[in-house]
Structure formats: C-alpha cells, structure tokens
Amino acid sequence: EAQVTQNPRYLITVTGKKLTVTCSQNMNHEYMSWYRQDPGLGLRQIYYSMNVEVTDKGDVPEGYKVSRKEKRNFPLILESPSPNQTSLYFCASSPIHGLAGGPQETQYFGPGTRLLVL
Amino acid sequence: AQSVTQLDSQVPVFEEAPVELRCNYSSSVSVYLFWYVQYPNQGLQLLLKYLSGSTLVESINGFEAEFNKSQTSFHLRKPSVHISDTAEYFCAVMYTGFQKLVFGTGTRLLVSP
Numbered sequence: 001e002a003q004v005t006q007n008p009r010y011l012i013t014v015t016g017k018k019l020t021v022t023c024s025q026n027m028n029h030e031y032m033s034w035y036r037q038d039p040g041l042g043l044r045q046i047y048y049s050m051n052v053e054v055t056d057k058g059d060v061p062e063g064y065k066v067s068r069k070e071k072r073n074f075p076l077i078l079e080s081p082s083p084n085q086t087s088l089y090f091c092a093s094s095p096i097h098g099l100a101g102g103p104q105e106t107q108y109f110g111p112g113t114r115l116l117v118l
Numbered sequence: 119a120q121s122v123t124q125l126d127s128q129v130p131v132f133e134e135a136p137v138e139l140r141c142n143y144s145s146s147v148s149v150y151l152f153w154y155v156q157y158p159n160q161g162l163q164l165l166l167k168y169l170s171g172s173t174l175v176e177s178i179n180g181f182e183a184e185f186n187k188s189q190t191s192f193h194l195r196k197p198s199v200h201i202s203d204t205a206e207y208f209c210a211v212m213y214t215g216f217q218k219l220v221f222g223t224g225t226r227l228l229v230s231p
Contacts, residue, residue, distance in 0.1 A: 033218070040127070042208060042223040058218060090161060107219060109162040
C-alpha cells in the first residue's frame with residue numbers, strides 16, 4: 001500500500017531534550033516536506049526537500065533541522081525543543097513535476113505526529 | 119505575498135442543508151487549487167483539485183468547487199450535507215514556479231441533526 005508513515009504518532013517531552021520524528025514514504029517520491037498545524041494558523045511549511053541531500057527552509061524553520069540521506073526518509077529533528085513547538089506535525093511527499101520543477105500538484109500526507117513540549 | 123484566506127473559521131449547519139466554504143487566494147498568476155479534508159484525529163486527505171480545464175470540479179462524495187479567476191476564489195459547496203461531513207476543510211494553493219503548497223487557516227464544518 002502506498003503511504004507516508006510517521007513515528008511516533010504521539011510524543012510528550014520536556015524542554016531541551018532532543019527528539020526526532022521520522023517520516024518515510026514508499027512511493028519513490030523525490031519531494032518531501034514537513035508542516036506544522038496550529039489552531040487558527042492552518043498548516044505552515046517547516047522544511048522541504050527536492051531530492052536526496054537537497055533541503056531548503058520553508059516558512060517557519062527556526063528550531064528545526066532536517067536531513068535527506070535516503071530518498072524514502074525525511075526525519076525532522078528538534079535539537080532543543082521548546083513549548084512553542086507544541087503542535088501537530090505532518091510529513092508529505094510527491095513526485096517532482098517534470099515541467100514546472102516543483103512538487104507535483106497532489107501531495108500525500110502522513111497521519112500526523114502530535115507533540116507536547118512541557 | 120502568497121496567501122490563502124478562509125474567512126470562516128467555523129460553519130455550523132443542519133443535516134441535509136446546503137453549505138458553502140469560502141476560499142480566496144492572493145494572486146492571479148497561474149495556480150493549482152486544492153481542498154483537503156481532515157476528519158477528527160486523522161491526517162489530511164485530498165478532497166478535490168483544479169489543475170486546468172473545466173472550472174467546476176467535483177469530488178466522489180458530492181462536494182464541488184468552482185475556480186473563479188477574476189475573483190481569485192475557489193469556494194467549496196455541497197447541496198446537502200451529512201453528519202459524516204463534519205470535519206475541518208483546508209483550501210490550498212500551489213503557485214506555479216514555487217515549490218510549496220500555501221494553506222488557508224481552515225474551516226471547521228459542524229453538521230448537526
């Protein structure tokens with residue numbers, strides 16, 4: 001089954017304790033992205049990756065890191081989490097648009113990771 | 119600046135009534151338009167999309183949206199809602215040449231019996 005998986009689905013942690021949220025897709029997509037969802041703000045892009053070893057900042061990258069060592073995986077790293085990073089996080093993937101060069105029109109979303117930082 | 123506006127944060131409606139969820143975007147350059155739905159405690163699912171061609175697009179569960187270029191809008195409609203349509207709906211825009219989706223803030227549709 002084609003899917004995007006995220007782990008963990010739920011996480012409670014304390015300020016300053018490094019954590020990683022994993023994201024994996026089995027569709028051989030080049031493009032992957034991380035979003036955070038907050039009430040009243042919708043989804044905002046944190047980081048994206050156009051392919052292996054190619055990553056770039058989205059709209060709200062502060063406090064986050066990513067890596068893309070393999071095509072299928074795109075982990076989100078919080079080196080020193082703070083309470084303002086309490087949020088619902090989504091990973092998404094898509095193929096690259098052959099002509100436009102960006103992500104194809106339809107992105108596939110993971111189930112989400114709910115993070116609480118105390 | 120690229121932005122997507124969903125003016126209604128919450129829309130309460132009775133079952134079998136019609137509903138319209140509004141979406142406007144900031145630019146008139148070439149765009150792709152989407153509606154995503156998020157059911158309680160679930161991830162986002164693509165509901166429908168406009169890429170090109172007919173300005174009226176439909177989903178399999180009775181929703182439709184119409185692309186209006188002059189008004190830069192992509193409103194979502196359903197003539198008769200069900201309880202099961204209760205969810206949050208996000209409008210999203212991809213501006214061609216840019217490498218991301220821009221989301222609206224979401225509209226929570228609450229369907230009551």
